[in-house]
Amino acid sequence: MEASSNDTRLFNELIDIVIDHLHDDKASLAACSLVSRTWRNSGQFHLLESVTLLGVTSEKGLGLDAFLASVAQSPRIGHYVRELRVHGEGSWFGKYTPTELRALSLGPTHIRALVQLPALRRLFLFDLLWNSHRDGPEGLALIRGPAARRGLQKLVVQHVTSARFQDPGQIHDGIYAQDALDILSFFSAVDTFYFGTPRFEVDGCESPLLAPTDIVPHLRFPLPLHIGSLIADPDALDNARSSLAYDVLDHVCLSDGLHTFRAKIKPGDIGAVSHFVSTRAQSIRHYQLDMSAYIALARLGARETFSSLCLSSCTNLETFELHTPWYPPEHLWQYILVALASLPETVRRIHVCVYLTSTLPDCLADACAGLIAPDLAYMTRFPQLATLEFALRHPHGNDAAYPYRFQKCKRMIEEVVPAELKRGVLKVEPCDCLLTPALEPVCLSVLKPSKPLY
Structure with a gap:
């Protein structure tokens, strides 16, 4: 036996x-x-390790409603799901009646129902509508009551738009900010959080937008989240809404424990980002700035920019990555060298993605015009510096002038780098990739178990 x-x-x-x-x-x-x-x-x-669903409701039974119903019927399968992706259609306004929009929207009972997936570690929400009021008093009680909160390895909220934007008059009263906060009220800790504000597609609305300082005091914030790595990509078309996103994140993210901060910022974000980073500077180990949308260097100035971004305050910084703008070219290298001069000596790895403009200076001394020394000799005093990388990128691809520009720019960099760094840590290479935070490839295969499995 x-x-x-x-x-x-x-x-x-x-x-x-x-x-x-x-x-x-x-x-x-x-x-x-x-x-x-x-x-x-x-x-x-x-x-069932990774399940991809198409929207909340679906005629083919591939939506979140149908999947949660299957899990409720056969609870065993909920224990296998470690990753859940829900994809909406992305463009909503003017297409549906209020009743249809409510049925299509993600609501509090959907998020609360994820307790049926006890092994869930990664949640991706793409191009969806969110409606805090979808489920009436029952749903609002889940948001505002002492509901159980859960932790995740990764949470992605990209283009998750408030269903209440269907009413153009509400867009200016902080409705999106409150609805985004309502989503986050269901979570206690997230190792990696990607926060992309929605695309605002309401046209013809003439009401003035309230300033973030007017909106924030009226918001109901959940208990702070423990966030290890934050990837912030606010709306690139509107400074005020983008700044509001950082103000909201400042209230949501605990001030200690954030080890990685990746942000795509513009001049209008500087004040909000400055405050966000200043209260977390001691915990930040990896600081990555995508400033490709930052096209007003001449107006604000490089010193003011990087002083505001608190680089020197990050006294435990290990990795710094910078994706530069490509306009205006006459200030580009001054901008880069000021950023490098602002780094603390704890840094180990530096990566700068530089756009090769059509008006490269003959040397970095000319580019800096005496405003900052074009010399990186001070980096020899960085005891842990292991890598100094310059990735040179053409804004319009590899055109005929690219090899010449690349070689000219490489010589300029090598002239200002001390010999000992040039031999040990300097790397100058072409680059065809952006540092903009990228999400994992979308998997379009949707599991629809056959009846014999149950």
Whole structure:
């Protein structure tokens, strides 16, 4: 009898080995799941690891409502889901009646229903409508009451737009900010949080936009989140809304524990970003700035910009990455050298993505015009500096002039870098990639289990 038990255990282990080998072959996994209960459980462990859904409701039964209903009917499958992606259609205004919009919107009971997925670690919400009032008093009670909060490894909120923007008059009263906060009220800790504000698609609204200082005091904030890595990509078309996003994040994110800050910012964000970073400077280890939309250097000035961004205050900084603007070219290198001169000596890795403009100076001394020394000799005093990278990028691709510009710019950089750094840590290479935070590739395969699996 004991031998039979050992044989069965060995057989189950062999099944797991075979099915683990098929982890990325969904067709084969689905076929294996129909063999027996043991094969089904092992196959579904992989089949349900990452689930991609198309919207909240779907005529084909591929939406969040249908999936949560299936989990409620068969709770076992909820224990296999580690990653959930929900994709909406992205453009809503003027297409649906209020009743249709309510049915299409994500609401508090949907987020609360994720407790049916106890193994969930990564949640991605793309191009969706959110309606805090969708479920009436019951839903509002989940937001404002002492509901259980959960932690996640990754939370992505990209283009999740308030359904109440269907009424153009409400866009100016902080409605989106409050609805975004309502989503976050369900979470206690997020290792990596991607926050992309929505696309505002309401036209013809003439009401003046309230300043962030007028909106923030009227918002209901959830308990602060423990956020390890924050990727902020506010609306690039509106300084006021973008600044409001950082003010909201400042209230949401605890002041200690943020080790990575990645932001895409513009001149209108500087004040809000400055305050956000200043209260967290001691904990930030990795500071990554995408300033490709920052086209007013001549107006604000490089020194004022990087003084406001608190680079020198990040006394435990290890990695600094900068993605430069490409206009106006006459201030570009002054801008870069001021940024580097603002770094603390704790930095270990520096990466600068530089646009190669059509008007490169003959040397960096000319570019700086005496406003800052074009010399990186001070970096020899950085005891832990291991990498100094310049990735040179052409704004319009690899045109015929690119090789010449690349070589000229490389010589300019090498002239201002001390020999000991040039031999050990300097890297100057072409670059065809942006430092803009990128999300994982979208998986369009949606698992729809067949009836025999249940």
